[in-house]
Amino acid sequence: MLPQEIIAAKRDGKTLSTGEIGSFVAGFSDGSISDAQIAAFAMAVIFRGLSRSETIALTEAMRDSGEVMAWPGLDRPVVDKHSTGGIGDNVSLMLAPILAACGAAVPMISGRGLGHTGGTLDKLEAIPGYRIVPDSETFRRTVTEIGCAIVGQTARLAPADGRFYRVRDVTATVESVPLIVASILSKKLAEGLSTLVLDVKTGSGAFMARESDARDLAETLVAVAHGAGLRATALITRMDQALASSAGNAVEVANAVRFLTGHHRDRRLEQVTLALAGEALALSGLAANNEAGVATARRALDSGAAAERFGRMVTRLGGPADFVERMDEHLPQAPILRPVTAAGAGIVTAVDARALGLAVVELGGGRRLPEDAIDHAVGLTGLAEIGQELTPGEPLAMICARDDAGFERAAERVTAAYRLGDAAPDRTAPVLDRIPSPADPTHRG
Known part of the structure; x- marks a missing residue:
């Protein structure tokens, strides 16, 4: 035809x-x-x-347009995770080494920042020497010997998706659930995975701001993955404020290292990371169920095994051998570190997470145009969270800026992002729901 x-x-x-x-x-x-x-x-x-069968056919056709990786001789399940993107979402930096320490192989192919959301590759490029697109042999050996490698997509993986997306991006045809699903899953299927966990965000900082839209996307992703022969589950998680207490590139890497080493773990970030780890370990057969998977993942964290895997991965991919131990000496530092403060007293009742992401862009930590260079040093730290009580002059956040003008622009965004009130809102868990695999006995149909 x-x-x-x-x-x-x-x-x-x-x-x-x-x-x-x-x-x-x-x-x-x-x-x-x-x-x-x-x-x-x-x-x-x-x-x-597109019907479900058409979406599966499109996904598989784009997968088969290039190299489809295989892992012969590997005696571990091959696992990955995908997030629809958010603010302060550095989960991948912890999840990959956690899963590796628990017995999985994680060939995590990640992307750059898009719009107001951060990108894992931009964060990793803050590490001196880290190669986000290593040669194929280095990538395979890193996954096989260390258990995880977080890298960028090569031109050989799902090239049809790359061309399709470039056209969609300039023709107002990005916002289609079947096309989004086919784009995400074609690349994941090309990795040769056995298991995929999906983190679908909803809230002010998410692309799917409405929960109903996030649920539709999550259910379609899981069903199409199943139809293409890939075990997958999805969590619907809140992005109504920054997930970590830091937003930016180097600052999120620093946050991740402190998380892995146990020096500091943001509560909501820990809940989401461990929930995704539990899903992946249970679905891949490395744990009896989700609860056992969470317990296994926590042991990998608390024992230092996950931090050790992260350090080895960084070194193998060109970063400093002592990065975990001397992180502050290796990561770029912004020349200005200054608070933006609350004008009055009150309890944080709401946060416009998208505005926080745009504040990072204003600082130079994100892109207005695809060709824009990233300033890896700038960002936000110490972000106040919903339910936190503040006094006048207490910081809403610390701004890491390149210059005074950048600080002022970002401070305006941060101030506008926060709403203070008299009563603390109900604190709800960051994981809203779970969309199981159709093959899961707990599937709800």
Whole structure:
């Protein structure tokens, strides 16, 4: 079938076959389909949607457009995690070494910051010498011998998705659940995983601000992963304030190292990280159930085994051999460290997490344009959290800035992000719900 016939069929609401979708995606790679045709197809999907079978077919076709990794001889489950993004969300930096210390192999392929949200690769680039795109042999050996490697996507993994996303990004066709799902899962399936855990955020700092939209995305991700042969579960988690007490690049790496070594662990960050670890360990067969998985993960943390894996990973991928022990000497430091304070007394009743993310962008720690350089040293630390009581002049946050002008712009954003009141709001757990695998006996149908 000609590409224009496939576009017309979807435009008219018809269900495409696996073969039709496969041939269309193949044209992404061989150049037989133009950007205009890709855009037309994406717009047809925006208005007509994709069925579950079509979404699975699109996911698998994009997975098969490039290299699909295999792990022959590896006697451990191959596990990864994906987050839909948020503020102060440095979970990957702790979760990968925790899972490695518990017996999993974690080839974690991560991304850069998008909009107001931070990116794992941008954070790791704050570590001197760390190679986010190592050669294939180094990547495989790091995963095999150390248990985890957090790296960036190469051009050989799901290249059709890369082209499809570039077109969607400039044609107002990003906001489609089936296309988002296919984009996420095609790359994860190309990693050769056996298990995937998903962290789908909702709240003021999330792309899916409404819980109903986050739930729809989480349920579709889990169902399509299952249809493509990948065991997956999802947690729906709150992003109504920064997850960690720090937001930025180097400051979040520092926060992660303190978490791993036990020097400081933000309560909500710990709850989300351990919940995801419990899911991954139970689903991959490394723990009898989620509760046992959480206990196993906590032992890996408290024993120092997870911190040791993180340090070895950093060294193997080009970072300093003593990074964990002498982190403050290696990470870049902003020349200005100054508080932004509360104008009056009160209890933090709400936080606009998106505004905090934009404050980091104002400082230079995020991108306005894809080609923008990142200032890894800037960011926010000591972020006040919901329910915290503040007195006049007490810090809402500490701002790590490059110059006075950056500080002033960020301070305005941070001040506007916080709402103070007289009564403490109900403190609710950061994990709102769990979407189990259809193969899970606890699945609710």
